[in-house]
Amino acid sequence: xxxxxxxxxxxxxxxxxxxxxxxxxxxxxxxxxxxxxxxxxxxxxxxxxxxxxxxxxxxxxxxxxxxxxxxxxxxxxxxxxxxxxxxxxxxxxxxxxxxxxxxxxxxxxxxxxxxxxxxxxxxxxxxxxxxxxxxxxxxxxxxxxxxxxxxxxxxxxxxxxxxxxxxxxxxxxxxxxxxxxxxxxxxxxxxxxxxxxxxxxxxxxxxxxxxxxxxxxxxxxxxxxxxxxxxxxxxxxxxxxxxxxxxxxxxxxxxxxxxxxxxxxxxxxxxxxxxxxxxxxxxxxxxxxxxxxxxxxxxxxxxxxxxxxxxxxxxxxxxxxxxxxxxxxxxxxxxxxxxxxxxxxxxxxxxxxxxxxxxxxxxxxxxxxxxxxxxxxxxxxxxxxxxxxxxxxxxxxxxxxxxxxxxxxxxxxxxxxxxxxxxxxxxxxxxxxxxxxxxxxxxxxxxxxxxxxxxxxxxxxxxxxxxxxxxxxxxxxxxxxxxxxxxxx
Numbered sequence: 443x444x445x446x447x448x449x450x451x452x453x454x455x456x457x458x459x460x461x462x463x464x465x466x467x468x469x470x471x472x473x474x475x476x477x478x479x480x481x482x483x484x485x486x487x488x489x490x491x492x493x494x495x496x497x498x499x500x501x502x503x504x505x506x507x508x509x510x511x512x513x514x515x516x517x518x519x520x521x522x523x524x525x526x527x528x529x530x531x532x533x534x535x536x537x538x539x540x541x542x543x544x545x546x547x548x549x550x551x552x553x554x555x556x557x558x559x560x561x562x563x564x565x566x567x568x569x570x571x572x573x574x575x576x577x578x579x580x581x582x583x584x585x586x587x588x589x590x591x592x593x594x595x596x597x598x599x600x601x602x603x604x605x606x607x608x609x610x611x612x613x614x615x616x617x618x619x620x621x622x623x624x625x626x627x628x629x630x631x632x633x634x635x636x637x638x639x640x641x642x643x644x645x646x647x648x649x650x651x652x653x654x655x656x657x658x659x660x661x662x663x664x665x666x667x668x669x670x671x672x673x674x675x676x677x678x679x680x681x682x683x684x685x686x687x688x689x690x691x692x693x694x695x696x697x698x699x700x701x702x703x704x705x706x707x708x709x710x711x712x713x714x715x716x717x718x719x720x721x722x723x724x725x726x727x728x729x730x731x732x733x734x735x736x737x738x739x740x741x742x743x744x745x746x747x748x749x750x751x752x753x754x755x756x757x758x759x760x761x762x763x764x765x766x767x768x769x770x771x772x773x774x775x776x777x778x779x780x781x782x783x784x785x786x787x788x789x790x791x792x793x794x795x796x797x798x799x800x801x802x803x804x805x806x807x808x809x810x811x812x813x814x815x816x817x818x819x820x821x822x823x824x825x826x827x828x829x830x831x832x833x834x835x836x837x838x839x840x841x842x843x844x845x846x847x848x849x850x851x852x853x854x855x856x857x858x859x860x861x862x863x864x865x866x867x868x869x870x871x872x873x874x875x876x877x878x879x880x881x882x883x884x885x886x887x888x889x890x891x892x893x894x895x896x897x898x899x900x901x902x903x904x905x906x907x908x909x910x911x912x913x914x915x916x917x918x919x920x921x922x923x924x925x926x927x928x929x930x931x
Contacts, residue, residue: 444469444506448521448546450514450538452479454486455555456527458583460508461490463523465584466611467503472510473517480510485728490584492850493735496791497585497742497756498612499812500763501852514538515545522547523607525577527555535559536567543569551604553577557628560621561594572597575604577615578625582731585738587614587755590625612759614752630669633700642714643704649714650721665741666751740793770820773907779914782872783820785813786855790847801847810841810871810883813855817869821862821907823900832901834867834887841883842923851875858921862912865889865897870921882923 447463449456452474460483464470472483487508495502511517518524524542528534535554542552552573554564565571576592589608593601601617608615618625624632641647647655663672670682677685704710722730745753769787770776776783786809794805818824818834827833847853854874861868871883891898899905 445523446471446521447523447525448473448518449525449527450474450517450542451527451529451555452476452483453527454581455579455583456525457483457486458490458579458581459525459527459555461487461494461584462611462613464506464508465490465494465502467506468523468611469506470508471517471521472508473512473514474510483508486584489728489731489735490582492732493739493792494584495789495850495852496739496794497746498760498763499788500760500767500769501787501854502763502789514541518542518546518550520547521550523551523553525553525555530556530558532559532563535564539564539568539574543573548573551575551600551607553604555579558624560623561592561597562621565594565596572600575601576618576621576625577604577608578628580627582735582738585735585742587612587752588627589613589615590618590627591615592618592621592625594621609759610762612755614755636700636703637698639704639706639710639714640699640702642717643710648721649717653721666745668751736792739791743791743793769816773820773822773911776820776911779911780917782856782858782915782918783817783911784854785816785820785857785871786853786873788853790849790851790853792849795849799848801851803841803843806841806843806873806881806883807839809853809855809873810839810881810885811836813857813871813883814869814885814887817857817859818867821911822904827901827904828892831892832898832904833890833892835890836885837888838886839883840926840928841881842926843881845875845878845880847873847875847880853880858918859908859912859915860884860921860924862908865899867908870924872921882921884924884926 445468447468448471449460450473452460452472456472456474460470460472464487472479476482524546526535526538526542528538535556539552546552548570550573552575554574554576555578556564556576557578559576561574561576564576565574568574571594575597576590578590578592580586580588591601591604591608605615605617616626622629638652641652642649660672667675673685674682677683677688725733742752742756745751746756747753749757764771767787769784790801790805794801796802814836823832823834852875856872856874858870859867860870865888867887867889869885869887871885873880873882888897889900890896900908
């Protein structure tokens with residue numbers, strides 16, 4: 443039975459939470475009196491389905507069930523996680539908690555998305571203050587992993603369980619040691635926001651110029667190294683101490699107006715809004731969200747290859763998905779040797795698609811290459827074996843493109859061993875979305891010695907499992923397209 447999460451408030455943040463839990467395999471219940479809530483959340487989910495699963499190289503859990511409820515009491519019944527994402531008004535949040543706590547499980551987590559209130563403020567007037575914890579996300583919640591978790595002495599014994607649940611859906615919980623207004627990250631954002639308002643008011647820069655300064659410069663650095671690690675590098679070989687000694691005096695110079703906020707007059711508001719419209723008014727909000735998501739996926743997947751920053755969080759969750767997934771890791775994991783082996787189960791990432799709006803032909807080869815690697819691992823040609831000096835090199839490949847695959851599509855590859863004897867391994871891969879055949883790939887590989895870089899016989903620890911699998915697959919019909927060449931019918 444799936445875990446149940448309840449979302450109170452279905453706006454941008456609530457919708458993002460709904461997507462994160464739902465695609466993480468949880469059943470999600472939503473309460474929001476807005477008559478447009480279902481439409482809005484459905485649109486957020488469409489974006490999330492196209493982007494989130496593609497961050498990972500393993501298949502995510504089967505999507506949970508989404509339901510909308512007319513009363514808060516019905517929505518929280520049976521939930522173990524309740525996420526409040528209502529507007530930032532303390533009296534409103536407290537009223538929500540009073541109603542929720544009348545009907546929810548006392549052991550359920552009651553988490554707030556608040557960007558500013560301290561948990562002690564939220565817990566005031568609560569029947570069970572220990573139940574309420576700040577879990578502040580960042581938009582889009584379904585892609586960005588950071589969650590600022592802030593508790594009080596009343597619930598410090600529950601925070602480990604909160605952290606565990608967040609990690610189980612691929613999030614990065616930052617456990618904030620002391621409560622403070624606006625937590626950690628939003629205090630930085632507020633400082634930048636104040637300075638940006640002055641730059642506009644004083645006629646120094648437009649909204650577009652400020653955004654260019656961020657996204658073309660330090661924003662890219664911050665995405666992978668943050669603030670202090672970036673400045674450590676700026677200090678050269680002498681590191682952070684040298685940086686502070688060199689640039690510390692600047693802190694006393696009148697560069698910023700961080701503690702002085704310009705009055706938000708109608709004139710300044712109009713100026714900012716007009717500049718923003720000129721900058722990006724040609725796009726709808728949904729179009730901007732899709733561009734944002736595609737860019738985030740590309741950057742985060744790049745960080746993934748280096749196991750760095752947010753990419754390390756993705757790799758950790760990938761390992762969890764792989765350990766609990768359907769793809770076999772060893773021959774002993776294969777339930778039925780007489781059938782093709784499932785070697786890939788994943789979603790198509792946004793950055794795998796091309797100008798035609800479907801999966802780029804090079805990515806078919808990557809998926810089939812991943813399937814080959816997994817089959818090698820299954821028969822014992824794993825990282826340890828390769829480290830000892832033996833491996834397989836691909837000698838020939840033939841791919842047939844049969845149907846389209848789009849971003850977010852859940853694909854699987856089933857692999858049949860056509861030959862597994864001596865130095866040769868011949869594989870036939872079939873790629874599916876549900877029961878729809880998308881492509882086939884036939885690959886001939888030769889075992890080599892990594893020391894001589896020449897063909898060699900595989901060790902018995904690989905040769906015997908491969909021969910066993912090949913013998914079992916020999917009873918299968920020859921796949922359609924096996925042995926074919928371009929143009930040959």
